[in-house]
Amino acid sequence: MADSDGSRPGRLDLAQDRTDLAEDRTVLAHERSFAGWVRTGMASVGIGLGFHALFQALRPLWVSQAIASAFLLIAIFIFLSAERRACAIIRRLESHQVAAFKPVRIRLLTGSLVLATTALLAAIWLLIGK
Incomplete structure (x- = not known):
């Protein structure tokens, strides 16, 4: 219970603090995920790149390209x-004492990874073997 002068937090205040800290831990756990x-x-x-590099001598060449492409497409799907x-979880949660990863940064990172992986995919089909 809170003192009459309000110096000690009440049970509800302590419960809210625990809830806020739990939500912060969930935000951080999600960022790790x-x-x-x-x-x-x-x-x-x-x-995908390793497979293509190791089996580039495989004939016909499109076999190693296709297998490498499958791994690159899986990577894009994962990203x-x-x-x-x-982004869906960040919209639902509210951070209290920790600085949460902003959705715009997540989208920027994802866009960069997808673009780079797509460039590798194009390089495997257009540049390698020429």
């Missing part, structure tokens, strides 16, 4: 899925 999905997408890019999920 988003980072994990981005790492998974980058791993898919690496697998876009992570962005949509992250």
Whole structure:
């Protein structure tokens, strides 16, 4: 209970503080989850490029290009899925004492990753083997 002078927080104030801190922890946990999905997408890019580099001698050439392209397309899907999920959760949650990742930065990062992966995809089909 709060003192008559208001110096001690009441039970409701303490409960609200705990709720706010829990929401902050959820925001931070979600940011770690988003980072994990981005790492998974980058791993898919690496697998696709590595596969193409290792099996470039495979004939016909389009076989290694197609398999590498599948991994790059999976990476793009992962990036876009992570962005949509992250932005949806950020809209629902409110950070209190932590600085949350802004949706515009998430979209900018996702756009950059999708653009770079698309450029790699185009390079595999247009530049390699010429």
